[in-house]
Amino acid sequence: MSKHILITGGAGFIGSHLADELLTRGDRVRALDNLSPQVHGFNCSRPSYLHPDVELIVGDVRNPEAVRKALKGIDAVYHFAAVVGVGQSMYEIVNYRQALSNPYTGVLAIFASRILNNNPPLIFEDGYQLRDFVSVSDVVQACRLALEVPGVTGSVFNIASGQQHTVREAAAKMAKVLGKEQIQPKITGNYRVGDVRHCFADISLAQSILGYKPRVKLEDGLIELAGWLEGQVAHDRVAEAREELAARGLTV
Secondary structure, three states, rough: OEEEEEEEEEOOOHHHHHHHHHHHHEEEEEEEOOOOOHHHHOOOOOOOHHHHHOOEEEEEOOOHHHHHHHHHHOOOOEEEOOOOOOOOOOOOEOOHHHHHOOOOHHHHHHHHHHHHOOOOOEOOOOOEEEOOEEEEHHHHHHHHHHHHOOOOOOOOOOOOOOOOHHHHHHHHHHHHHHOEEEEOOOOOOOOEEOOOOOOOOOOOOHHHHOOOOOOOHHHHHHHHHHHHHHOOOOOOOOOHHHHHHHOOEOOO
């Protein structure tokens, strides 16, 4: 049975992909998003990638009136609205809708913007820290299953690829798929305050209860990203991000 579903942050990268999946499922989708300039640019217009069948309400989840309006007639809510900030994300999501020029996108997009400008990716610490790079399509799969599988209300599931890669390895793979293997990463030796040494998830509960099965390997996700990068303009703004991190006392 189709549902009327609200996605807060629905114009963002996870929310917009989830909207596509839910529409395919036959659901009606409403998105509540404030179209933050840091993510969407200063024109604050509807993103071209957001499916035309998505009802977009431009508003802030901190505004009770906007939330009440968005909740009218809604059967289920996915809450993805969040403030974009420095060092906010520990897991990395491989996704081709991330703006290459935004210095706060995932590390793979940042690496890509450096490599496409013939600059070496800059890596914190020694580069051997482990991360789990999960495809946004797998995240969407898990979100859909959480809506469909009965009896999971109140449960908490880790969603990831189930595979770990060093940051050095990820940079090398990114350079390879872009045809620029000669560009080697620069290990800065700096540390970002709040980062953990290794960050990956146990997904066994999601697998056993939701039936979640990660389908996209890192290599395949990078090939898809490389295909999208063709013809894109990549502005390298890593220096800008590093200056802000230092100004806020977030690197040592």
